[in-house]
Amino acid sequence: MNRSFSWKTVILLSALAIFMIFYPKIVDSYFLHLTVATFLAMIMASSWDILARTGQVSVGQAGLFGVGAYTAALLYQRVHIPPVLGMLAGAILATVVAFFLGYLTLRLRGIYFAITTIAFAEALSVIWLMTPRITGGAMGVSTPPLFNGNREQAYYLILIILALVIFVVWLIESSRLNFAFTAIRENEEVANVMGINPTRYKVLAFLISAFFTGFAGGFYSHYNTYIIPYEVFGLGISIACLVMPIFGGLYTIAGPIIGTILIKAIEEYLRVTFSYGHQIAYGLILVVVVLFMPEGLLGLWKRKIFPLFKQPHRV
Amino acid sequence: MTLLRVKDLSKHFGGLTAVQNVSFEIHRGEIVSLIGPNGAGKTTIFNLISGVYTPDSGGILLDNEDLVGRRPFEVCQKGIGRTFQIMQPFPHMTVLENVMTSGLFGRVPKISMRQAEEETKELCQLVGLGDKQKAFPKNLTVADQKRIEIARALAIKPKLLLLDEVMSGLTPTETGEAIKLVRRLRENGTTIFLIEHVMKVVMGISDRVIVLHHGEKIAEGTSTEVANDPKVIKAYLGEKVEESEK
């Protein structure tokens, strides 16, 4: 909650930045692809976490992801809009959708909110399937390879967006927004009595979260060159968005990042080993986290592992 | 000078009448107590004033400004701070952060984070939490948690402070400190409206007392007048309410 910069942090961040810039030169194409996919997941995980900070646990981020994906893909298909502009359009449209959804779901708590978000994503999926002339229906929509297949450029684009998301989360954490979000999450009624307008901040969180999730969808549609409703509006995406931050540690900057890296690694291993069902790890992790480590990996580190490194004081 | 005017306030929940045609005024600089047997509707009155409930009928005016229909955060920003009977500090924030939250959002015009932090530190000293600012509420005693509640309400620099049973569960020493604090707050210019069960406190610090029973106002006056009012005596004895005198 302070904006002070230590020199250590600046040096570390600069080193990291330099490493990230030269990264594509030192890894092969397969790893670069994995990295892009991981960065994409980090964006979605962090976005979910932003929303969750206000106590709104969404199990339907796929709805916003799909809106972003299809906006970009369909705009390209119809008017050949440059891909990055299409992604931006996707982000904006997802934000508009979230605006309405956010207002409509204001009074919903906990499980009801979650169920509504699931229903929302599934409803969109059905609408997409039933309107093939506008949306391409079950056959999906194709786009040519992003940046003509130049993975490096895709990498830099996603890196910039990821950096932007992290910056936004850092801004939230170091401003009064953090107080508002946390207060609303912990006790909305009391927060209200203390002068916090829950509507304003809950909708704001939704908008920010939707913008980046929508952009991610738009990016995905071009990067993947092909999207279908079953996939981009699918439960798998919504679950991925929430498992990563929960695993890593909620309401932190590092939590979603770490959670994503680990889960993507596990998932990749499972994907090459089994042809189906590699999201089984998601389910297992959710159960394990709730039962044994509700604060995620970061919480585990803070409470159990880090204290082991502290030297006992001699009296 | 009237600060708060409540006129013919009524509130029902389903078939149950919580508050019926209650009217009273609170003047600037007063300390007024709201008493009555359990279930009389006292907290409902607080909830109505602070905007948590909307009245079915009646008016609430703060400095002649209509509060009915305003949402709780708006009422707060108009200058009404309140504590909760069941203490509800934010569990994952430190004491400092809990109080800062009020200061950051309840004050109009908005103040900077730095100023909020400074004011919060002063407030914590004032209520007696000076050395516990970095602690988490769950590790603190009941009395300290009450202090957090009061500090939070004070952080908005309220015109009117609603204290909901802050004295219950305190030791005699703590009660004495709380009374001193309430008096000091009044000296600093805050008008105080409190719900209390501890009669010793009520009699000791109130300028006036309002008595509620079954949702209706049955008496109003100085503490002595009210204590001798036969209606009040009957309400308490008839209900077999234990007076929590410590």
Place this chain on the structure above:
Amino acid sequence: MDWPSFFQSIANGILIAGLYAAVTLGLTLVLGVMGIVNFAHGEMVMLGAYSTFWLFSLLGIDPMLSIAMSGLILFFIGLPIYRFTIRPILKDPPLNQLLLTLGISIFLQNMAMMLWKTDSRSVITSYSGMSLHLEMVHIGLTRLITFMISVVLTVLLVFFLYKARLGRAMRAVSENNTASWLIGINVQKTYLLAFGVASGLAGASGALVSTIMYTFPMVGFKLSLKAFCILILGGLGNISGALFGSLILGLTESFVGTYVPEGSGWAEGISFILIMIILIIKPTGLAGTRRE
């Protein structure tokens, strides 16, 4: 007015409502007795469907007969699930319970995908295509039998809850578990068995599902959403509400299927739209929370 279509829609709606009710019974039981929304309930149904499918494919057991077997299998699967994952979180905030049961749901979905791939399976019996021809309506034989078995299941459950000792214990616990504990009811055991019975019901309804729908790993998820819709429509945690909600959903889907162009596709989305509309208007569902 095309009466035959109208009555056919009603018939179809009622028949499918029976299946939906059977699916929702177990969910209602768990919610009513221990206050938990089991997101994995649909997957228990899915497992019941698969178990019937395999019993049919490998051993030739008729699906209607294997209902009891699938029910039993899921009963015994439900017990350890309760003991090791549900019991620890009984007192946790609802969000934790949501995430846990969601995790079990995802786990089971993917496990099914790993074991049995994503192909849709059908259970086709000798009588699958037969139907009764009444005055103006055709009633599929399989659907009719399914409906009747659903009715039987519901009646059995109600009898159990009101006449059987264990069932009455469950009702007592759902109303007030402190009082129940005080009068000597073993609350933990009651919870355990309630979850088992609910799983068994899921398994049995899964057997029914396999005869009417395709069996595939995600079928549970689809049915879960319908079940949630029914809960929200009918009041959470009581059986009459579940029946009422099932009827509403079944009939709505059926009418949309008949009268809306390309309705059978749109009918799939009815449950989602109903969920959103109802919750947005009344954030605690149509009848609020009534537990039975």
